[in-house]
Amino acid sequence: MSWESWVIETISRALAFGTPLLLATVGEIYAERSGVLNLGVEGMMLMGALTGFAISMGSGNPWLGILIAGLVGGAFSLVHAFASITLRANQVVSGLALTMLGTGLSGVIGRAYEGFPLWSKLGRIDVPVLSSIPVLGPALFENQSPMTYIAIGIAVLGWLVLFKTRMGISIRAVGEDPATADSLGIRVPLVRYLCVMVGGVLAGFAGAYWSVAYRTAWSGGMTAGLGWIVIALTIFAFWNPLYGLVGAFFFAAMRVLSFRLQAWLPPELLKAMPYLLAILVLIIVSRGTLQKRMGAPSALTLPYTRGED
Amino acid sequence: MNKRVVIAAMLILALVGGVVAAYEPGEDLKVGFIYVGPIGDFGWTYSHNEGREDVEALPFASTVIVESVAEGQEGPVIDDLIALHGCNVILTTSFGFMDGTLDAALRYPDVFFGHASGFKRAPNMMSYMGDFYQVYYLNGLIAGALTETNKVAYVGAFPIPEVKRHMNAYALGVKAANPDAEVHVKWIYSWFDPGAATEATNALIADGCDVFAFTEDSPTVVQVAAENEMLSFGHYGSQMYQFAPDYVVSGQAIDWGKIYVDFLTKIYEGTYTTSNLQHIDYWWLMTQGAVFPEAAPGVPINPLYIDDLKAYMIDDPTFGMISAYDLHNIRLAQFSDPGVTFDPFQGPISDRNGNEVVRAGFWLSVDSLITMEWAFENIVGPWPNEPE
C-alpha cells in the first residue's frame, strides 16, 4: 500500500474517532476553566449515547436525537453543578457519583434498546469542491460525519469565547480567583453553573455521536472508558480548546495507528500512553511562567463562598 | 432466653440453611446460572441465556440467573443461590469461575455443578464446552471463495488459544477454497470495545481485506464491513444478521441448550449422580448439534451468495473439481455425521514458521486444540506467544 493511502486512511479515521473526544474535551475545559472538576464525563456521555439512540430510533431523525442528547447531558450535569456549586460538596466525590449514576441509569433504561440496529443513523458526507483536493481532500473532506466539522467548529468557537471575549475573561477569572471575580461583580455561581452545563451538553453530543453516527447501535457501557480519556485530554490541552483540537485528533490518530503498528508495539503501552503523556505534559509546563500561563486553573476543585476562606 | 439457647438455635439455623437434601431422581431441578457478563452482551452470555430458556421449557426444571458476576466473587453467589433459592444445580460460565466452582462442589456434595470452558472436575462437578472451530472452517471456505482481493480478515479479541484455534480453523478453510488468499489479523485486546473493533476493521479494510470474521461481543464489525459494502460472518448466532442483512454471509451459532438439556435430563433420570461426574466432560461440536453455521435463523448461508458459491470452483485433493457450495455442504455433512469423518486440523499441517504441528494422517487431540499457540501458514499479522 502506498504511503498516501496510509496517511489518508489514518487522518480520515482519526477525525472519526476523535470527534467525540474533542466535543467532550471542549466541554470539560469549560467546566474546569470555571473551577469545577467534573469526573462524571463517562456517565454523561452514556446518558447522551442512550438518549441519542432512543430519540433517533423513535423519531427517525438523528439530528433530533443528537440535540436532545445534548439537553439530557446538560440537565444531567446539573446534578453535579448543584452538589458542587450550591452545596459546596467535594467535586471528586460528586463527579464519581455522577459517573456511577449515569452508567447505572443508562444501563437500566437502555435494556429496552439493546439489540436493535439503527436505520435512521447520521450518514457521512463528502464536502463539495474541497474533497477533490489531492491527498488532503480524501483525508479531511471525504466520507466524514458532519458532526466532525461541527465539533471542530465548536472547538474554535469555544476558543474564541474563552480567550477573545469578555465572557471568556469572566469564566477564567472565576476559575483562577473567584473572590476577586466576585468583587468585580461577576456572578461566580452562575458562571460555574453555565460552564458545567456546557460540559454536560457537549458530553451529551459526544455520546450521541457515538451511538447514532459512529457505532449506530446501543449497548450498556458502550463508551468503554472514553470519558476518562477526556479527563486526561483536558490536561493535555492545557485547558485550551484549540490545543484540545490537536490533542483529541492526535490521540485518535495514535489509537488508529495502534492497529496498524500492532506487530511492533505492545498494546498496553499504547493504552497507557495518553495518561503518561498527560503527566509528562504537566511536569514540563510546571515551571515558572509556563505554570501560570498553561497550568491548571488555580481554583480547580475549590468551592467558593463569598466572605469565607 | 439464655445465651446458650440462642447460640444453639443460631447454629441449628445455620446448619439447616447450609444443607441441601440429597437429590432423588424424578425430583424437580432448580438450576442457578452464573454469568460473567450482562445478558445483553451480544455474545457469550447472551448465548448461554438462550440455552437457559430451553431449560426453562423442561417440565421438571426451573432457573435463576445472576449476571455480571466478577471473577473471584462466584463463591458467595453460589452460597446465595443455594440458600435463597434452594438450587440443586449450579452452572458457571466463565473460565475464571473454575476454582470457585470446584471449591463450592466440595462444600456442597449434594448439589450438581457444571463449569463451562475449564478443565477441573469433581464427583459432583462436570465441565462443558461447545466449540466453534469446525464452523469457522466452514466460514473460511466461503470467505476464500468470495474474496475478490485474496485478503480475508479476522478481528480477534485476545491472543489466547481459543481465539487462535478459531483463526487457524478459519485460515485452513480459506486455504482449502483459495490457496492464494491470506488471512489478515488484528487484535483489539478486549471482549467488548466497539471503538477498537471499528478502528481494527477499518485498518483491515485499508490493508485491502474484503471479507470479515471476528471475535467481539457486539455487531460492530458486521456494521462497519456493511458500510463499506463488504461481507462478514456473524458471531454468536443470527442476532447479528439484522444489522446487515445483505452482507452477513454466514456465521457461528451455538445452542448451549443442547448441552444443558442433556445434562439435566440425565440428572432427572438418575444417570448422573453427585458421585459420577468426575470424568464427564462435554466437548460438543457439530455432531451433537451444539454448534452450527447460521446467517439468519435457520439459514446456514445467506441466499444472496449461494449462486456465487456455486459458480466458484475448487480443485480439491479428495473431490476433484467441485464448487465451493458443494464442498461446504459436504464438509458440513461430515462434521455433523455421528462418526465425524473429517476434521479441519487433519495432518499434515505446518505452521507459518515451517514447524510440522499435525503429523500426516493424525487429528489433533482436544488437549492440543485447547492449548493451541501456533499460526497457520496463510496468516498475516502479529501473533503473541508464537512458537519459534
Added chain:
Amino acid sequence: MRMPSWIQVERRSSISPWTIFAISISAIVLALLLAGLLFRLFGVSPIRAYGDIIRGALGSKLGITETIRRMIPLLVIGVGLTVAFRALFWNIGAEGQLLVGTVAATGVALFSGIPEILMIPAMFIAGFAAGALWGMGPAYLKVKLGINDVITTLLLNYVAIALVEWLVYGPWKGPTQRGFAYTDRFSAAASLPVIAGTRIHWPTLAIGVFAAILLFVLVKRTRVGFEIRVVGENPDAAKYSGISQTKITLLAMMISGGLAGVAGVGEVAGIHHMLLSPEQISLGYGYTAIIVAWLARRNPLAAILTSFLFGVIMRGGDVIKVSLGLPFELVDVFNGVILFMLIGSELFIRYRVRIGARREVA
C-alpha cells in the same frame, strides 16, 4: 450563595459527632425512600427489597461474613485515605495503588523463592512499598512542582491498569492456565488464612483495624499528627512554623498509598490467589474508599463504621441481584442516589439551615 429569603444559612462553628451521625442517617433514609421508588418502577416492593438487603447482609452468618469480606479493602484503603485527606492531598489513585500492590505481592509469591514462613509478611511489605511509591510520585509532583494531585493520581490509575494487563497477558501468564490470562495459582504458603467457615482473610482485616487505631492516635496525639493537620488546614501557618510540607505530604501519601497496596495484597492473596485481569480484581474499591474516608470525616476510627456501611451496601447489592434478579446496573443507580443524598447532607453538617421568616442572628 444566593438563597431565597425564607431560608437562612449560617456556618456552624462546631458540631457534635452525634449531630453528624444523625444528619448522615437521615440522608441515607431519604436516599432509601428515593431508591424505593426505583424498585417500585421495576415492579419490586421496596419493603421486600430492603428486607432482602438487611437479611442478606446482616441476617445470617453468610451475610455478616460476606459483608465483612467486602468491607476489608474499603477499610484498609479508607483508613489510609483519611490521613491523605487530612494533609489536604486528594488521593484519587487508591485504585492504582491497590493494583501495584497486587503486582508486588504476586511477584513475591510466584518468583521470589522466599522461605515459606516469611512469604506472607514479605508479600505485605512488598505490597505496601509498591503502593507507597506509586502514591508518593504524585505527592512529590505536588509539593515540588505544584501539579494538581487529583489529576496525577487519577491518571496513574490507568497506567496501573495497563501494567497489570500487560503482565497477565504477557510475561506473567501462567503455564498452567491453558493460555488464559491468569498467572499461576499462589502456593498455600502465599495464601492468606481465613476464619474457618468464612471467606474473611483475617490478617488483612486485622491490619485495617490496627491501622485505624494507630493512625487515630498518630493524628490526634502526636507531633507528626499535629503537623499533618496544620499542613491540611492552614498551609501558610505550616510554612511559618517551620513544618516541612514536603516531608508531611510524602509521609501522608506513603501511608495512604501503602495501605491501598496492602488492600491489594489482601485481594490477591486472600480471594483470588492469582493475578488476573484488573477489572476482576478490584471492583472499584479504590473509588468507593474515597467515599468511605470522606464520610468518616477524615477520622481513621470512623472509617471502621463507614467501611462497614459500604460493606452492607455492596453485599446488599449482591444479594438483591440473586434474590430478586434485578439488573446489575440498578446497584450503581442505588449507590449513586445514596451518594448524592450524603453529599447533599454535607450542607446541613457545615451550615445551620433555618426555614422560616428572616430573623436577626446575633
